[in-house]
Amino acid sequence: MDRLNRPEINQKLVVTDLLLIVTGSFLSAVAFNSLLIPNQLLSGGLGGVAVLFHYLSGWRTSVIYFVLNIPIFLLGMRYIGRRFITYSLVGAISFAVLLAVTRIFPAPIDDPLLGGILGGFLHGLGAGIVFRARGSPGGIDVIAVGIKKWRGYSLGQVTLAFNVLLMIIFGMIFNLTLAAYTLISMYITTRVIDAMETGLDEARSVTIVSAKADLISRLIIDQVHRGVTYLEGAGAYSGEHRQIILCVVNPTELPNLKDIVFRADNQAFIIVADVREVVGRGFKVEPFEY
Incomplete structure (x- = not known):
């Protein structure tokens, strides 16, 4: 199981x-x-x-x-x-x-x-x-x-x-x-x-490397309600092909996201980076100029 x-x-x-x-x-x-x-x-x-x-x-x-x-x-x-x-x-x-x-x-x-x-x-x-x-x-x-x-x-x-x-x-x-x-x-x-909540900015960019990318992506979409993007990657030593997950979340969503990732794959590798500004759906939306 x-x-x-x-x-x-x-x-x-x-x-x-x-x-x-x-x-x-x-x-x-x-x-x-x-x-x-x-x-x-x-x-x-x-x-x-x-x-x-x-x-x-x-x-x-x-x-x-x-x-x-x-x-x-x-x-x-x-x-x-x-x-x-x-x-x-x-x-x-x-x-x-x-x-x-x-x-x-x-x-x-x-x-x-x-x-x-x-x-x-x-x-x-x-x-x-x-x-x-x-x-x-x-x-x-x-x-x-x-x-x-x-x-x-x-x-x-x-x-x-x-x-x-x-x-x-x-x-x-x-x-x-x-x-x-x-x-x-x-x-x-x-x-x-x-x-x-691990920082003072309004958003975090999260990069996840895992052999269970499909499972983790579904969980993020279903439970955190954030979009996920796949990046193509490969290990330099092993040459093994991997799908790398990229998503952007609010600081308050980060603990839940990390919990989801490590429950799905305790060997996952996560990089969290501060984001200066995020414009788009789910975050700040720039006003449309007529």
């Missing part, structure tokens, strides 16, 4: 992914309760909305976050892939539960700027772990995936628009100083997540 289809390996990968999602959710929950909330700061996404409602109403952030996610997941189940929605549901529930559990943790820093810097780093570390496990903490990530499929906007565009609106509301209700500290924290969170 091909090792890709062995149920015990797939089950082990699922368990590992779920443990990573819970671990990342724990780190993010600690960042919220010990660093961000004690210093009257927000995070981005739906977590930031939950914290804002907490400041205004006094209700628990964990309860607000869980309630806000309910309609999002009910809609997401109709339009988004099963694995992503399942992993995101695990992320959202574990984050909400751990937000409640970590409320007893101490708040060691009484300084909004330093709290924002450390909180942004820790939250980015937690979210990055969740994303590397091919999940999400729910909320805006589920919304962004749905809007991407519905209207074609990128995940980054949706998230940026949401967070800008959130910061405007936060600055108007509280004060611009706290909003500025929150922006610094959110920037650090974003950079840490990007770094954990």
Whole structure:
């Protein structure tokens, strides 16, 4: 049996992914309760909305976050892939539960700027772990995936628009100083997540050398939903003819792609290169000039 289809390996990968999602959710929950909330700061996404409602109403952030996610997941189940929605549901529930559990943790820093810097780093570390496990903490990530499929906007565009609106509301209700500290924290969170996804650019060129090029190509097309190009090649020493796979993916898709390749062929050879710009289907599209 091909090792890709062995149920015990797939089950082990699922368990590992779920443990990573819970671990990342724990780190993010600690960042919220010990660093961000004690210093009257927000995070981005739906977590930031939950914290804002907490400041205004006094209700628990964990309860607000869980309630806000309910309609999002009910809609997401109709339009988004099963694995992503399942992993995101695990992320959202574990984050909400751990937000409640970590409320007893101490708040060691009484300084909004330093709290924002450390909180942004820790939250980015937690979210990055969740994303590397091919999940999400729910909320805006589920919304962004749905809007991407519905209207074609990128995940980054949706998230940026949401967070800008959130910061405007936060600055108007509280004060611009706290909003500025929150922006610094959110920037650090974003950079840490990007770094954990193996780079800071918007795309990666991936070259794959494998004796199972046909199998890997089908898996990339079916599971990553990216196009694949074959290049003709031959080993200089052996003279053996090989089909070389070339594809371009987003940084967030790279962990999943590498996982697919090495599960199909643990002897595969992968080269990942930064791409300065990608124009075309699935990436940035240049406006047509009439």
